[in-house]
Amino acid sequence: MELLLLLGIGLLTGLTTVLFGFGGGFVTVPVIVWVDAGLGADAAHVAVATSTVVMVVNACVATAATDRNVLARLSRNRGLFALLVLGGAVGAFAARYAPGPVTQWGFIGYLTVTIADLLLRPGFLRNGARSQRPAKAISTAAGLPIGATAAFLGVGGSVLTVPVMRRSGHDMRTATSLANPLTLAIAAPAAVLFLVERPALDHSSAVFLLGSVDLGAAAALLAGALPVIVLLRRRPPRIPDVFYARSYLGLLVLMTVTMLAATL
Numbered sequence: 001m002e003l004l005l006l007l008g009i010g011l012l013t014g015l016t017t018v019l020f021g022f023g024g025g026f027v028t029v030p031v032i033v034w035v036d037a038g039l040g041a042d043a044a045h046v047a048v049a050t051s052t053v054v055m056v057v058n059a060c061v062a063t064a065a066t067d068r069n070v071l072a073r074l075s076r077n078r079g080l081f082a083l084l085v086l087g088g089a090v091g092a093f094a095a096r097y098a099p100g101p102v103t104q105w106g107f108i109g110y111l112t113v114t115i116a117d118l119l120l121r122p123g124f125l126r127n128g129a130r131s132q133r134p135a136k137a138i139s140t141a142a143g144l145p146i147g148a149t150a151a152f153l154g155v156g157g158s159v160l161t162v163p164v165m166r167r168s169g170h171d172m173r174t175a176t177s178l179a180n181p182l183t184l185a186i187a188a189p190a191a192v193l194f195l196v197e198r199p200a201l202d203h204s205s206a207v208f209l210l211g212s213v214d215l216g217a218a219a220a221l222l223a224g225a226l227p228v229i230v231l232l233r234r235r236p237p238r239i240p241d242v243f244y245a246r247s248y249l250g251l252l253v254l255m256t257v258t259m260l261a262a263t264l
Helices: 003-019 025-035 037-065 070-076 080-095 098-120 140-153 157-167 172-196 214-234 240-264
Strands: none
Touching: 003 025, 003 037, 003 172, 003 214, 003 240, 025 037, 025 140, 025 214, 025 240, 037 172, 037 214, 070 172, 080 140, 080 172, 098 140, 098 157, 098 240, 140 157, 140 172, 157 240, 172 240
16 A cells, blocks of 8 residues: 555656656655654654655656757856755755754745745746747856755755746746756755765664665655656647646645645
């Protein structure tokens, strides 16, 4: 039963990775907490660590399967990637010492502000006028705050980068495709940290851990996600841009409601 659930959630994360740039942490973390309940209070930390590693692998495969002409829009901005990596490391390090409620409510607060911004400020739901002009790149200087915020709150890179790229003139398909390599840069430092750390966890349970990562759960999630990512990258669905943007907004709302339900 647990294996089937993890495979199903993995399939869902593969879908959201391709369509929205989300690694699926808001879905995978609660499920892994349930699967690894035998770890007690340590289950939440293992769930975050496992979800982060899964997110990195998903983003890596999605990036490798992305059209090179699309990726070329980021190829000249190596400084952005360097600052995203640095910001991701700083945010992941700070999150280790921050009280749980700070990151949880910070996650909810950031999503709430983002949803309000996308609804109230013009330019995200429709970009017809802007599509006549060349799309702009993300500012290199924005890499550090984006990386640090995403890693600290655990919101994933696309929650920050997709709205920025959308307002810069990119259509939704391009913005969500470019979110994967940016997410990879942000999440990779945290994944390395989780894999090499030596946490004081109870290893008497049946959970096989590498660092703080549940390798069994990660393998099941990836088995469900990776075929979906490869398939959808090869045969991307045709989604109208406005509907695409509304779907992204709807997923943000779902993420916020899910986190509120888990927190309250």
